[in-house]
Amino acid sequence: MNYVLDRIYADVESLAATEFGQPNPEVRRPPKESEAIYAVPCFQYAKEKNTNPIKLADGLSAKWNQGLQAGSLIERFEPARGYVNVFVKKKTLLARILKNLRDFGEDYGNYPEINKTIVVDYCSPNIAKPLSVGHLRSTIIGQALINILRARGYRVVGINFLGDWGTQFGKLLYAFEQWGNEKKLAEEPIQHLLELYVRFHKKAKINPALEDDARAAFKRLQQGGEKERALWQRFRGSSLEAFEKTVARLGVKFDHNWFESEFEERARELVDELLAKGIAEESEGAIIIRFKPLWPAESPEPPPAQPPLVIRKSDGTTLYPTRDLASALERIERFQPVHRLLYAVASEQTLYFSQLWNALEEMRKRGFFKHAKINQPGILKYIPFGMVSLPTGKISTREGRIVYLDELLDEAERRAQEIIKEKNPDMPKDARAQVARKVGIGAVIYADLSQDRIKDIVFDWSKMLAFEGNSAPYLQYAAVRCARILAKASPEDRKRLEEPKDADIPRMVAEIEEPESIELLMHLGRFPQAIAEAAERYAPHALASYLYDLAAALSRFYTEVPVLKAQTDAARLARLTLVEATGRVLRRGLALLGIETPEEM
Numbered sequence: 224m225n226y227v228l229d230r231i232y233a234d235v236e237s238l239a240a241t242e243f244g245q246p247n248p249e250v251r252r253p254p255k256e257s258e259a260i261y262a263v264p265c266f267q268y269a270k271e272k273n274t275n276p277i278k279l280a281d282g283l284s285a286k287w288n289q290g291l292q293a294g295s296l297i298e299r300f301e302p303a304r305g306y307v308n309v310f311v312k313k314k315t316l317l318a319r320i321l322k323n324l325r326d327f328g329e330d331y332g333n334y335p336e337i338n339k340t341i342v343v344d345y346c347s348p349n350i351a352k353p354l355s356v357g358h359l360r361s362t363i364i365g366q367a368l369i370n371i372l373r374a375r376g377y378r379v380v381g382i383n384f385l386g387d388w389g390t391q392f393g394k395l396l397y398a399f400e401q402w403g404n405e406k407k408l409a410e411e412p413i414q415h416l417l418e419l420y421v422r423f424h425k426k427a428k429i430n431p432a433l434e435d436d437a438r439a440a441f442k443r444l445q446q447g448g449e450k451e452r453a454l455w456q457r458f459r460g461s462s463l464e465a466f467e468k469t470v471a472r473l474g475v476k477f478d479h480n481w482f483e484s485e486f487e488e489r490a491r492e493l494v495d496e497l498l499a500k501g502i503a504e505e506s507e508g509a510i511i512i513r514f515k516p517l518w519p520a521e522s523p524e525p526p527p528a529q530p531p532l533v534i535r536k537s538d539g540t541t542l543y544p545t546r547d548l549a550s551a552l553e554r555i556e557r558f559q560p561v562h563r564l565l566y567a568v569a570s571e572q573t574l575y576f577s578q579l580w581n582a583l584e585e586m587r588k589r590g591f592f593k594h595a596k597i598n599q600p601g602i603l604k605y606i607p608f609g610m611v612s613l614p615t616g617k618i619s620t621r622e623g624r625i626v627y628l629d630e631l632l633d634e635a636e637r638r639a640q641e642i643i644k645e646k647n648p649d650m651p652k653d654a655r656a657q658v659a660r661k662v663g664i665g666a667v668i669y670a671d672l673s674q675d676r677i678k679d680i681v682f683d684w685s686k687m688l689a690f691e692g693n694s695a696p697y698l699q700y701a702a703v704r705c706a707r708i709l710a711k712a713s714p715e716d717r718k719r720l721e722e723p724k725d726a727d728i729p730r731m732v733a734e735i736e737e738p739e740s741i742e743l744l745m746h747l748g749r750f751p752q753a754i755a756e757a758a759e760r761y762a763p764h765a766l767a768s769y770l771y772d773l774a775a776a777l778s779r780f781y782t783e784v785p786v787l788k789a790q791t792d793a794a795r796l797a798r799l800t801l802v803e804a805t806g807r808v809l810r811r812g813l814a815l816l817g818i819e820t821p822e823e824m
């Protein structure tokens with residue numbers, strides 16, 4: 224069983240591949256106004272062959288038309304200024320889409336399993352610090368990618384990589400000894416640890432000797448001091464619990480929580496191995512990896528020239544990058560066969576991740592991945608994203624304006640409550656709170672995912688929560704509307720919808736005549752491809768914009784085409800089928816983005 228548009232695409236691709244003699248020729252979606260389903264650009268090949276692309280497209284169209292078999296879904300090829308446009312048998316295509324929608328049911332959009340693992344590093348906050356808005360974006364984008372890649376068939380492992388190591392823990396240990404409060408640590412761990420951290424820095428400014436005390440405390444922790452370890456364990460435990468509670472509000476549950484400190488030992492060994500293989504070298508007592516300015520052409524993402532990466536300080540201790548490298552190796556070994564390691568981290572860390580990318584690439588070439596089942600260049604895939612700002616400016620803990628994510632999410636829910644109260648005054652209070660949760664949180668998630676992730680986000684509550692325009696409530700409302708229409712259908716109609724027979728399909732297709740109905744069904748047919756595209760480009764936003772277009776197509780359909788009042792039985796069934804499928808795809812698509820759809824709103 225497969226998706227009809229994927230079939231057509233594959234057929235066109237293989238025709239072009241044979242003709243051009245290359246495995247992955249370009250096949251495009253023509254502009255919206257075109258009736259063609261795909262277009263094959265001939266410019267590249269014409270250039271290679273030193274001929275005119277227009278002539279080439281003419282010749283190819285004629286040749287491919289001749290080769291067409293009677294049973295093919297493709298109706299004809301037509302040249303258009305250097306492109307070969309592909310036209311399909313519309314009614315047959317519509318019937319196949321209906322059949323796909325019926326046969327796949329709730330699984331519509333999912334692909335069969337691919338035996339390749341993608342490991343996604345996301346959220347990944349530092350212990351004893353509040354989650355930042357950057358971590359919010361990482362969590363939202365990471366979770367959406369996890370869902371989308373799973374739907375695409377990959378095996379996906381999500382890892383929350385917690386920063387729990389470094390001299391700052393010496394400061395906290397010291398500060399807690401001095402000013403700590405057991406009760407506060409239990410109740411509000413993050414706030415309390417942050418307070419202690421700030422207090423330490425204030426005091427250390429006046430009395431720099433405190434820094435030595437902190438260093439000594441961290442040393443004791445490193446050496447396994449019982450008291451220090453116990454306290455540090457509690458910092459970790461209570462912080463993690465708080466993080467998990469917050470992200471649960473976004474529907475997120477990590478497959479794994481990995482602590483940076485767990486890679487300390489492996490990191491130390493790794494430094495020696497890197498030295499032995501000549502990847503790392505000594506420099507003023509420290510150990511560094513120096514990057515050559517030019518990298519072999521096999522690298523898919525040539526990075527800019529960059530400073531060396533320090534992996535061991537002159538005092539013999541490892542650093543964050545060393546532990547990151549050790550943890551990357553562990554991911555490759557443990558989750559075989561690993562196709563990619565994704566890191567959803569703010570674009571501020573571009574330089575760091577290009578260093579990691581290079582270091583891993585050099586390691587791969589020197590046999591570090593030799594036991595890995597997949598051994599391809601560029602295993603690390605950095606997923607950067609832009610900054611978030613409130614209308615009043617940048618959100619940053621450094622500037623002292625801390626935004627607690629829980630407060631931000633509370634605010635979203637509170638605003639959603641008010642809007643729903645206004646739109647639907649009769650809804651009981653309990654139900655309203657539930658709906659407000661889905662709408663408010665959904666609005667935050669969608670505001671993030673509806674644009675290219677690399678762009679900065681400006682929080683605009685009213686745009687985010689608007690029922691019109693490109694927002695979560697608009698899409699959720701479209702899905703709710705579908706459910707409302709279905710609820711009004713007669714029991715007989717609903718029964719027929721649930722168990723459509725093969726013979727119903729041609730009858731329904733005959734009734735799908737209006738441009739709005741055709742457009743809606745065609746768009747429904749593209750859902751699997753939207754998922755595939757979002758997966759391939761690691762771009763949840765491709766799926767978001769698909770859903771927005773779907774909601775818009777529904778709204779045009781709904782304005783122009785009567786559903787429950789359709790003239791004939793067959794027409795009513797066809798239109799109800801469209802409504803049911805649209806509701807299903809909207810709900811499923813939103814769920815892939817991490818957004819729940821309320822029953823009512």
Ligand code: ARG
Pocket residue numbers: 344347348349384385386547566568
């Ligand atoms: N802990 C880092 C931060 O809060 C992000 C870690 C990202 N993941 C990684 N494996 N380096 O900025």
